[in-house]
Amino acid sequence: MSFGIPFAPGEASSSAGSVDTLFYALLGFTGALGGFLTLLVVGYAVKYRAGSGANRTGERGRSLPLEIGWTLASLVIAFAIFGWGATLFVRRDHPPADALQIAGLGKQWMWEFRHPGGQREIDELHVPVGKPVVVSLASQDVIHSFFVPAFRVKQDAVPGRTTHVWFTATEPGRYHLFCAEYCGTQHSEMGGWVDVLPPEQYAAWLSGQGEGETLAAAGEKLFRALGCSGCHGASSKVRAPPLDNVYGRPVALANRSTVIADERYLRDSILQPAKEVAAGYEPVMPSFDGLVDEAELQMLLAYLKSLSPQGPPNNEAIR
């Protein structure tokens, strides 16, 4: 009936239904009140248009019972809606004790998730159906917001503190994950998918993560051996640009220009780091010129490219 036009988001979590019940109740109430007022005003406008023969005797400039009546009615209705919304809301603070704990980190412009078993994924979150999940949220740079419309959940990830969001997915499927808090240039590209899997598929997915050593994996080892991760790692005390999702995307430089982080830029940044310093960072990185050979550089580049699993974003302006 809807001709492919979406009117409502899917419901895929245990709380989506109760939120929607309130939403549709409000829609019914506001529709009725708004419709009534519209009919009233349009009715008056027609009936009492200048020159109409309507009876105008007995007009009043005020009516105390009427005014008290609608004030009290508004209060009662407002407080009822408040109570309903607040009751559902405080559940956000009380996730079930047996919930699966996943760490989520927001950074410009990607989401990184780490599962209990150490599995790590970017812009993709695999969760089992029917099991409560708590995502503890942190941010590496600016405020982001974890938003899954199908779950009716949203929570900001704020630098300097940890916040939490929980949900129990009820329908296997693939759902949008958005960043809802404006976070800079590629805000609208920051997001991905939540994959809700049946338990057995979820277990299979977990065990299938990270087997064998690829070029990128070798690059990652080198990345650690050379000490790159000491500064570029997420937990580093030295503030250095994060390298996730840098490849193929624009980088703002300290001189206010912007470059695309292609292979050239990455290579130059390793060998001549003072040449194009990312905006907001001190030019403290030493040159690795002469310390890595070409093969090692390839491994490092493969690793850096692997940090941008989606490759360059589909954005005409960049090309």
Add this chain to the structure above:
Amino acid sequence: MSSDAATQLSYLDEGAGPRAWLLTTDHKRVAWLYLVSLTAFFFLGGAFAVLMRLELATPGGDLVSDDVYNRLFSLHGIIMVWFFLVPSIPATLGNFLLPLMIGARDLAFPRLNLASWYVFVFGSLFALFSVLAGGVDTGWTFYTPLSTLYANGFVSTAAMGVFIVGFSSIMTGINFIVTVHTLRAPGLTWFRLPIFVWTIYATALVMVLATPVLAASLILIVLERVFGIGIFNPDLGGDPLLFQHLFWFYSHPAVYIMILPGMGVVSEVLPCFSRRPLFGYKAVALSSMAIAVFGFLVWGHHMFVSGQSAYAGVIFSFLSFCVAIPSAIKVFNWSLTLRKGEITFEAPMLYALFFLALFTFGGLAGLFLAALAVDVHVHDTYFVVAHFHYIMVGGMVTAYMAGLHFWWPKMTGRMYSETWGRIAAAATFIGFNLTFFPQFVLGFLGMPRRYHTYPPEFQFWHVLSSAGAVVLAAGYLMPLFYLGWSLFRGARAPDNPWGATGLEWQTASPPPPHNFERMPRVSRPPYAYAMKGLKHERFSPHKETTGETAA
């Protein structure tokens, strides 16, 4: 034309050169200075909006790059909020009408009034510089640490512009408060004041009390950005949420700065074209004050998912429902004003009725946002965008257009084209709903705001919205032409073309330099629209209207 009006000079005859305008302390001329500046900013901010809507007609980023898009919505917000909406009705209609409505010769501090315009212009130069130099990409909300550490636009310049313009607001606010307290005509008691004066007074209080907090927050941003002092940056021991608290402590009351004067305008227009007193006058007057007070207590409803405690969220939700009550009361009173009237549908009345519809639906959408669990889903989506545009554009801008048409004959001494006025009113109403109603659906579907690109399944609603924006733009451009034409070629307006009761209609159109030939005395309540012989009163300047008599 009355013989009086023909012989006496109006405020427009007092010198036409730049000097006569730029050094004037006449509140009526200062109102024009503001009107011209604000119109320029309105169309600049509007042009940014049109570019955004064109970009959003397709899911991909095909028209402008992400950085350009981010600058468009940031500048659209900054310009529309601080350089148009906040000063819009107070600085133009308020400036022009407040002394006239209370029977005063000018505002209490005429030179401060002119100074406020210069401060506004000085601040706007900073804003324009940041537009021309490359823009700002923080959004109008300047959230930290994006604005302090990561933004690469001209944040400090834009923030300084907003900071300076804030002083213009404070000056205007002080001037209005003192004027209402000290310069009312004999017999004009508080409960004989037109609602427009009440709302302007309430607005002025909010301007004076809230704007300094904004100034403080913006200074803190600049301190952190320029000198690296840790206030909001967690790496330096600051707290990003502190900024949101400070920002919304100003910016939520600012929402009421932006809507209260609009409520004042329609409270004048609806009774006039219904030929009925405003229903429940006292309740409307006092609810304006209640809104101004409660408006200070609800800032945290912008932060339900920000990481503030759940209990803070519950309290702010409760207070937000409280502030809904006075707004609801007003809507009921306006609707009942039409009852048993003699209603005509000139352009100001059409705009006022459209205000009533759009404000009501925007306000009802606010109930969804105040309800905590629903807000979690629709926060930071197009649902919020639609909600505040229904209030700010559908409400305030529509009321501004109603007021501009209603008082145009008074301000210029000319009539505008009624036909074109009605067409423009209808175009804005249709264009507005087509633009913003689809955004409610988009928000419920989960479309986040401030997105340069979006998943293709949202496109249907975006296309409707973009199409509406074109109609809306046409509706706003039309008055520029027919009002401009009227300025030079319009029919001469009588002193009281609408047969309205306010004191401003008892003097010439346009008014003499000191407003009244003889200072008025007031002996009647406002909106004393009589029911008999109405048709003869309109367009007949010689006849005493009802109510106040000149001593």
